[in-house]
Amino acid sequence: MIVDFSYKNPKTESDLLELLSSAKGKAKLLSGGTDLLVGMRSGVYRPELLIDVKKVPGYERLVYEQGKGLTIGCAVTINDIVSSKVVHQQYPLLCACAKDLASYQVRNRATVVGNIVNASPCSDMAPALLCLDATVCIASLRGKREVPIGEFFTGVKKTVLEKDELVTSIFVPQSSASAKGVYRKLKRIQGHDLGIVGVAVVLIDDAIRIAVSSAAPTPVVTKKLDRSLSMEKMLTEVESIISPISDIRCSQEYRRFMVLEYAKRLLQEVSAC
Amino acid sequence: MLIKVTVNGIVYEREIKENRTLLRFLREDLGLTGTKEGCGAGECGACTVYFNGKTVNSFMVLAAEADGGVVETIEGEANEGLLSALQAAFEAHGAVQCGFCTAGMIMSARELIHTNPHPSKEEIQEGLEGNFCRCTGYEQIIEAILDVTGQYQEKEELIYV
Numbered sequence: 001m002i003v004d005f006s007y008k009n010p011k012t013e014s015d016l017l018e019l020l021s022s023a024k025g026k027a028k029l030l031s032g033g034t035d036l037l038v039g040m041r042s043g044v045y046r047p048e049l050l051i052d053v054k055k056v057p058g059y060e061r062l063v064y065e066q067g068k069g070l071t072i073g074c075a076v077t078i079n080d081i082v083s084s085k086v087v088h089q090q091y092p093l094l095c096a097c098a099k100d101l102a103s104y105q106v107r108n109r110a111t112v113v114g115n116i117v118n119a120s121p122c123s124d125m126a127p128a129l130l131c132l133d134a135t136v137c138i139a140s141l142r143g144k145r146e147v148p149i150g151e152f153f154t155g156v157k158k159t160v161l162e163k164d165e166l167v168t169s170i171f172v173p174q175s176s177a178s179a180k181g182v183y184r185k186l187k188r189i190q191g192h193d194l195g196i197v198g199v200a201v202v203l204i205d206d207a208i209r210i211a212v213s214s215a216a217p218t219p220v221v222t223k224k225l226d227r228s229l230s231m232e233k234m235l236t237e238v239e240s241i242i243s244p245i246s247d248i249r250c251s252q253e254y255r256r257f258m259v260l261e262y263a264k265r266l267l268q269e270v271s272a273c
Numbered sequence: 274m275l276i277k278v279t280v281n282g283i284v285y286e287r288e289i290k291e292n293r294t295l296l297r298f299l300r301e302d303l304g305l306t307g308t309k310e311g312c313g314a315g316e317c318g319a320c321t322v323y324f325n326g327k328t329v330n331s332f333m334v335l336a337a338e339a340d341g342g343v344v345e346t347i348e349g350e351a352n353e354g355l356l357s358a359l360q361a362a363f364e365a366h367g368a369v370q371c372g373f374c375t376a377g378m379i380m381s382a383r384e385l386i387h388t389n390p391h392p393s394k395e396e397i398q399e400g401l402e403g404n405f406c407r408c409t410g411y412e413q414i415i416e417a418i419l420d421v422t423g424q425y426q427e428k429e430e431l432i433y434v
Binding site for chain 2: 002003004005006007009030032033034037038041042050052054079102103104105106108109190191192
């Protein structure tokens with residue numbers, strides 16, 4: 001059974017930030033709840049207060065502005081991304097990653113921001129957001145700040161977020177729009193499952209970036225690599241950013257092998273177009 | 274806290290504890306035990322219901338979040354004792370074995386047919402990826418959905434000797 005807690009669903013951002021700040025780390029933010037409520041049941045999280053973010057107007061906004069970019073509010077679900085025509089046209093890699101996240105019912109509730117804030121090494125949305133140079137927009141009573149997604153994760157389930165801070169949205173710039181990108185996730189079964197490894201490759205203006213999940217304490221991404229680099233050099237770059245471990249799903253060696261194999265296949269796919 | 278939820282067209286007002294899940298609220302406070310609790314981890318889909326027009330795992334929704342919302346469960350599927358077309362197809366194809374996954378399967382199948390009126394076998398498999406049948410009777414479930422969407426082709430009868 002879930003531990004006792006109180007529940008609040010503030011109607012404005014300032015009320016929400018006030019609650020979060022006065023809880024002094026004893027509150028958890030509830031969006032889709034697909035990680036949080038499962039974690040609370042198993043006793044991993046024991047918050048005294050749950051603050052539901054879904055009632056704040058504007059947080060459900062998924063907006064693309066021509067020439068600027070895409071803003072994903074913190075209540076935007078994974079299926080909102082999958083079914084959005086404009087995301088499909090402008091940021092196909094986001095859709096590709098979103099489709100592979102868990103099952104249909106979970107995607108109806110799970111949010112993009114939640115997937116990032118949860119900071120799991122096997123996050124499905126992180127590889128796309130890393131490849132597309134997204135920015136994480138953070139608010140607290142002390143003010144607002146923006147952090148590049150590459151600097152957001154600090155360890156397994158750890159981020160740069162302070163206890164009084166909320167991720168209000170994620171911004172994906174126009175410069176990443178229409179980029180050719182592919183994502184592949186290795187898993188035991190074709191249906192929903194956590195990934196053994198996930199690899200995303202994107203090509204933006206002759207520069208290639210390769211992001212990997214489930215092969216390091218955080219999702220990781222290479223620096224921008226020139227398209228003309230040899231396959232061997234690209235794979236050396238990939239190998240330098242990962243540090244896989246052995247666990248219940250597979251061995252370290254197999255993880256390393258499959259990351260490089262998937263990276264090779266995806267690089268071939270991307271440069272073939 | 275006091276919540277007001279519309280379930281299968283009926284408005285219920287109940288006093289609940291904050292840590293009540295929507296699943297427990299349906300089963301224990303309203304007595305709607307058609308919806309099942311399977312894994313309690315968002316894997317198996319036995320607790321699938323419609324919440325504000327979308328299928329969700331009701332274990333992973335708080336009853337408090339459902340305040341002011343609309344929920345539909347398996348109990349609302351039949352109309353005055355008459356099975357829905359989907360339920361009838363499940364019955365005709367023997368798509369119910371132990372029955373534990375069936376409520377969730379029907380919910381997900383309904384959502385699938387709503388978004389894609391003529392799903393292929395692969396699309397059905399994908400649409401039901403969040404629902405496990407531990408009797409492994411998937412084939413009959415897929416046949417039932419193909420049938421209700423007018424795509425089922427009768428197999429030649431097997432002759433046992």
